[in-house]
Amino acid sequence: MSTETRELKGTQSRASALAARNLKKSYDGFEAVKGVDFQVRRGECYGFLGPNGAGKTTTMKMIYGAVIPTSGDLQVAGLDVRRSEREIKRLIGVVPQENNLDDELQVKENLLVYGRYYDLPRKLALQRADELLDFVQLTEKAGSKVEQLSGGMKRRLLIAFTVTNNTEIVVLDEPTTGLDPQARHLVWERLRALTAEGKTLLLTTHYMEEAARLCDRLVIMEGGLIIAEGSPKELIEEHVSPQVLEFRAKPEDLERLCPIVEGPADAVERSGEALLVFTSDAEDLLEEVRTSGIAVENTVYRQAGLEDVFLRLTGRRLIE
């Protein structure tokens, strides 16, 4: 390879860690991913948000070579996923949706065996294992069996796996699903530490809070397509009004409330027992509700969030 092309390749991968163009995957006639485009910059945390079955996991699997795209183009660190499977896997670390730690090995042994898959010399692997156990706060568990770890500890150990090889890109498929709040916060903290080190993070989640806290940019997927893209702030500004009033009342009172708020509000949504009113002037709207004299049991005033965007775009129905 000439110096020129090497430099060119270098700059490409510096600019974008990942690039997908019209990426599709179908299984026996079922289209799991129906043509998605995205570009992930180096060093950013990029999120894939969406209900179950939206195609998030399939997209992740195409990145780490567990699923081969049906068509379209996917480049990881400037390399084609179809042609450079091994090279790409050397550059990325993966936390799959299911914990698949090696149960027959102890915690530290897991890291050492994992290091061997990346051809890490034993001495370096031992040193890295100690550093990483410290990084994910599992030093005391080094000699424990994997099955003795809690769900949160297992996830942290998997996060340690992903950077065993000093990888630059970390792919996490629902890293905090099923964890209690304490464990979730610990995982978030470690993930932020990874971004602080300059790693590129890709994560899927259906926790809006997680996406809002961690992601620089994100996409919302539904039915195998990307339906929105941007930073959490941009998405909120673009798709919903900044303020939300939630009114709770008897169903018949909510019926009567509807026509009153519909005029001044930017949008009104019915969500079970509550009426969600999106506006940029909550004060005025509240005043109107008060003067109407309708008995409202409970009013909540809050800032609009990603969850509102998500529900606006994907609908308030139950998606199975």
Add this chain to the structure above:
Amino acid sequence: MGAIRLPSPRGSFRVWQRNVTIFGKYWKSIMAPNFVEPLLYLAALGLGLGAFIQRGGIDGQSYIQYIAPGLLASNAMFAASFESTFNTFVKLKIDRIYDAIITTPVNAEDVVAGEYLWAGTRATLYGTGFLAVLTILGFAFEEPLVTSWWALFIPPMLLVIGIMFSVMGTLFTSLIERIDLYSYYFTLVVTPLFLFSGIFFPVKNFPAPVPQVAWFTPLYHAVNVCRELATGPSPAVLVDVAWIVVFTLVLALIPVQIMRRRLIG
């Protein structure tokens, strides 16, 4: 992606190494039954049944001398078959170890080749231990069971024999979705091979087509190889070795492709 995938030696070695690490932790507790089982056959059939077999035995050997080397071959078959069926199935479908491994630079095809090597290694370890036991027992009974220095070639041949049975077991594993289905494999493949491959009686005395059919089965040749090496081989053993090598090479890449398709969507 119709291209045939070839395993990389490096990746296969890493998978083999993982199994060695785990075996190193538990070998003391799992090795014993594998020695005991052939000894039971040796005692029951070699000594028990053998007492009723006329003097002069088979081909000039006593009955226990006749069956001992054959049990070496079947021991290797059983070791490699269990490894490539139940153990591989658990790693594939229950513990999902392979899903984790293939996210690293180790590929699905390396996983399969690494497992072949490991099953072969396990067959060699067990078989070599059993060979040592046979040699010592022979001295103890003053009825040598291993009579040739050629027996030193038995361990490397057990590796090849183990890999052959691992390829067969992995092929079956790659095709099934439920662990219960192994009863078919063991009842219809492994047990008939064990009984009709010339371990307990010479197949050549059977009417046609039994000897001809036996020639096309893998354990028959493995038994011939072990028996010849234990007692001093004739050049005909090369045919058996060639049969084993060719059969293994022809079959080896098929489970690799099927397993790759199972692991990668």
